[in-house]
Amino acid sequence: MPAPSTHKPLLQVRGVTLQYKTREHLVTATYRVDFEVYRADRFVMLGPSGCGKSTLLKAVGGYMEPTEGEMRLNDEVIRKPGADRMMVFQEFDQLLPWKTVRENVMFALTSSGRLKGKAAEDKAMQYIEKVNLTKFADSFPHMLSGGMKQRVAIARGMAMEPEILLMDEPFAALDALTRRKMQEELLQLWNDTRFTVLFVTHSIPEAVLLGNRILLLSPHPGQVKAELNSDGTDRTLSDGKVLSEHIQDMLFADAIEEESTHG
Template structure:
């Protein structure tokens, strides 16, 4: 079996491009010289151990954090701050204002950015609430929902904005195993239908294989690129297979045993 980088056919330029990105907090370096390209329709996963700077890279792509070196661009334009073209779904359940109903939560960014008038925002919110399987819960408040339902609301709120890139920072990590699996399946189903571009952070090798079509492996702190691979052949149905287990094992070795690969062009690996 080989897992190699395969560029989407006909993709001429990446939608999101990170070039030599180093990120620092005070004197602490979180990532060093990280480069990657995300193409339209990719489900691109940043995978690495705790503290390797995955969330920091996602925050930089969102425009919340400015690189100390290197740059990030969307559609050729430098990212200089947050924008409605990049919406983040976080892990925390408290990302939804508790005083707003499900519908109000989904409508909020649409109204804030003045994208739609109230009745249009309401219509769009109802559409996305139904899409994530929460029809009937539009008037519920977040505290009455399960963790999985809250994450569905956050996904509906993000997709309703029709972002260029959906950014997800360990969105299912705080869920129980069964719900996490359901949410991975749900995300896959939504992607099959909508083909949005996803940048997804996880430290779970299995989740990376199930969710992503391409995976960037990052070394421990400070995060540097270890390798990049293509994983489009895996999904939840293949999760128990020998091939899947072998790929997971190989990724584990690459993450924890392999030396850091310095040259970006050398980093695609066969598993």
């Protein structure tokens, strides 16, 4: 594997502080976060709830601007949402209910001006086949199960062939069995096409299984705690502990600090 220094990162996040307003407070979601994502990375942002990982992903998506720092994709500063960063959300309602599976995938391609007519349809069907939904191409979203909807959303994201695929806990609302299957399918898809994905999760096993690089964030506000490598097998570290235990200990250390400062 070539050293990262000889390659330019695809996504650079430098000193990003994100704040949003609620009715009563100004909430700081992340504080001066730095990280870099390289091409074909399966980059996982892991942390407990409240560490600002979803907010960070939304900012990369272009839905909010950092109050401090900047984010660059291919050296261009991210300012607004765009089709070069396709989002896959956790919610099942991300598919347009008035379009069939095929039309949902096609619409992304046509409305962003990537492809037209037959070409869009062929590309859409190619990716619908990749997620094994060819039989359901003409079904409407409300006729599909939760797992199938997420597969359509992934097909839609991948069909756009974006620079980076942004996934916001896409499997969190699924049952354990389906989640397991979807994780394997995602890895399979990655083996086929080697897309770049930035994946947000709060599940340690999911992060260890899916990521090749794991960014660990601490909560309130989110700050970078560590960046770890994973080969998907939950490898044993030099101190005899497996990776997931090591991560768990680091996250628990946070929780205990929280307890003592708050209590």
